[in-house]
Amino acid sequence: MSLKTNTELLHQQFIHSLNREKRWVRFYQFLIFIVIFAGWEIASRLQWIDPLIFSAPSKVWNLLIVKIQDGSLWLDLSFTLSETVLGFILGTLLGTLLAALLWWSPFLSKILDPYLVILNSMPKVALGPILIVALGPSFTSIVAMGAIISVIITTIVVYTSFREVDPNYIKVLQTFGGTRYQIFKEAILPSSFPVIISTLKVNVGLSWVGVIVGEFLVASKGLGYMIIYGFQVFNFTLVMLSLLIIAVLATIMYQVVELIEKKLIKNN
Amino acid sequence: MEFLKIDDIHHTYFTKTSAVTALSDVSLDVAEGEFVSFLGPSGCGKTTLLSIIAGLIKPTEGLVELEGKKVGTKDNEIGYMLQQDYLFPWKTIEENILLGLKISGSLEKDKIQYAHDLLEKMGLQSVEPLYPKQLSGGMRQRVALVRTLATEPKLLMLDEPFSALDYQTKLNLENLVSNTLKSFGKTAILVTHDIGEAIAMSDRVYLFSPGPGHIHKMFHIPKELRDLTPFHTRNHEAYTDIFQSIWKELESIEPEDKY
Numbered sequence: 001m002s003l004k005t006n007t008e009l010l011h012q013q014f015i016h017s018l019n020r021e022k023r024w025v026r027f028y029q030f031l032i033f034i035v036i037f038a039g040w041e042i043a044s045r046l047q048w049i050d051p052l053i054f055s056a057p058s059k060v061w062n063l064l065i066v067k068i069q070d071g072s073l074w075l076d077l078s079f080t081l082s083e084t085v086l087g088f089i090l091g092t093l094l095g096t097l098l099a100a101l102l103w104w105s106p107f108l109s110k111i112l113d114p115y116l117v118i119l120n121s122m123p124k125v126a127l128g129p130i131l132i133v134a135l136g137p138s139f140t141s142i143v144a145m146g147a148i149i150s151v152i153i154t155t156i157v158v159y160t161s162f163r164e165v166d167p168n169y170i171k172v173l174q175t176f177g178g179t180r181y182q183i184f185k186e187a188i189l190p191s192s193f194p195v196i197i198s199t200l201k202v203n204v205g206l207s208w209v210g211v212i213v214g215e216f217l218v219a220s221k222g223l224g225y226m227i228i229y230g231f232q233v234f235n236f237t238l239v240m241l242s243l244l245i246i247a248v249l250a251t252i253m254y255q256v257v258e259l260i261e262k263k264l265i266k267n268n
Numbered sequence: 269m270e271f272l273k274i275d276d277i278h279h280t281y282f283t284k285t286s287a288v289t290a291l292s293d294v295s296l297d298v299a300e301g302e303f304v305s306f307l308g309p310s311g312c313g314k315t316t317l318l319s320i321i322a323g324l325i326k327p328t329e330g331l332v333e334l335e336g337k338k339v340g341t342k343d344n345e346i347g348y349m350l351q352q353d354y355l356f357p358w359k360t361i362e363e364n365i366l367l368g369l370k371i372s373g374s375l376e377k378d379k380i381q382y383a384h385d386l387l388e389k390m391g392l393q394s395v396e397p398l399y400p401k402q403l404s405g406g407m408r409q410r411v412a413l414v415r416t417l418a419t420e421p422k423l424l425m426l427d428e429p430f431s432a433l434d435y436q437t438k439l440n441l442e443n444l445v446s447n448t449l450k451s452f453g454k455t456a457i458l459v460t461h462d463i464g465e466a467i468a469m470s471d472r473v474y475l476f477s478p479g480p481g482h483i484h485k486m487f488h489i490p491k492e493l494r495d496l497t498p499f500h501t502r503n504h505e506a507y508t509d510i511f512q513s514i515w516k517e518l519e520s521i522e523p524e525d526k527y
Contacts, residue, residue, distance in 0.1 A: 168352070169356065171324065171354075174324055175322055176371040176419065177371060178371045182371055186367070187356070193358070265358070
């Protein structure tokens with residue numbers, strides 16, 4: 001056997017073993033899923049856990065079908081999802097803009113520094129009642145909750161990454177006569193994309209917190225409202241359904257962010 | 269009138285707790301087409317002087333004139349090459365070499381072509397769509413040279429551009445840079461702490477001493493060495509003599525008990 005075909009053979013074996021490992025990983029992931037839901041169903045039916053409190057997958061499934069058929073699920077889901085996506089985009093965008101402003105004016109950043117620290121350490125959800133009074137018990141105030149919860153931390157993290165850009169990249173642009181705007185556009189912003197992306201990932205989770213809390217406080221529809229309503233009427237099947245839907249939606253949002261990451265960071 | 273005139277430069281860095289004088293009483297002239305090296309131990313203000321010449325730092329006192337005009341970064345007359353390539357990792361090689369033209373808003377067809385020709389002259393073919401990290405250190409430094417030359421600067425400043433490379437790559441690049449600059453008749457200033465490199469590449473060597481940085485002595489490189497390529501200079505018999513005399517001066521600056 002020649003050396004070349006031998007290498008090819010070994011390579012094929014290597015790929016084969018990689019694939020086999022991947023199949024096993026998938027298998028175990030699926031197994032865990034099955035065990036959790038089957039265990040939940042069995043435990044509920046055999047009354048190991050209180051079915052009134054913990055419901056059961058079959059009940060949640062039936063409720064899901066009912067809510068899809070009468071169209072009410074779509075209403076709640078789209079309401080909450082649009083609030084979250086809007087809050088998420090607003091929070092990230094405003095945070096990045098604020099960071100850019102601070103980078104632009106070091107003097108301003110010195111002035112604002114203590115205020116940022118205070119705002120960051122404050123529990124943002126505590127602002128909920130004030131927001132509701134100011135903006136009205138509506139869609140707007142819930143979006144504001146989703147945004148406000150992520151904007152300050154985004155500002156701080158992104159601004160830090162702006163400042164940590166290697167000064168030699170700035171020097172290169174300065175020797176070409178680059179303006180401050182050109183330096184920002186060509187060096188500061190692109191080299192901070194990885195950090196911005198990772199704050200996006202954190203912000204996905206934060207926006208959901210803001211929006212669900214916002215809905216707890218004011219909404220008459222939405223997934224957060226479903227949870228608080230289900231809790232009040234002791235319909236925990238409704239609570240579980242809402243939780244599962246939130247888990248799915250948040251995961252999808254996270255995946256979208258990862259897709260953006262792949263598009264944006266080409267050189268990795 | 270001199271091409272580059274550096275007149276009585278003093279520079280002090282101020283911080284809250286100290287005022288450190290980096291340069292004092294530095295005056296020198298560089299003729300057009302000349303290759304001059306600044307040699308000296310670290311901390312003698314060589315890089316500060318380069319930044320002042322490039323117009324990146326305003327000196328506390330003194331004047332730098334290029335062809336009778338005060339230097340500034342706006343005119344794009346000075347090219348600056350750093351210790352490492354500092355190619356932008358998120359830009360392709362093509363975007364990197366055109367960066368200077370883009371910044372100065374002069375992305376014209378013939379200038380773009382010039383940049384591509386330079387790249388080919390440096391022995392880099394069909395690397396345009398690649399990203400910097402796909403190239404070796406020597407290749408990247410060549411790309412950085414193309415980026416610097418693409419804006420056709422009148423004066424080129426090299427701040428220890430070979431110090432991060434392995435020895436063999438360094439020798440090859442010295443030859444390439446020396447030949448390229450000679451063929452374009454470019455004026456260049458090289459900052460280095462490598463005596464051999466200074467001798468091999470330059471027409472004149474300024475030896476700086478620290479505390480505060482000032483010109484200690486100036487050496488003329490003999491005519492027979494100047495016309496050789498850096499690699500051949502290192503093998504010439506006159507090289508050893510000039511090396512020895514610079515070495516002795518360096519010794520007198522740096523106290524021996526340092527080690």
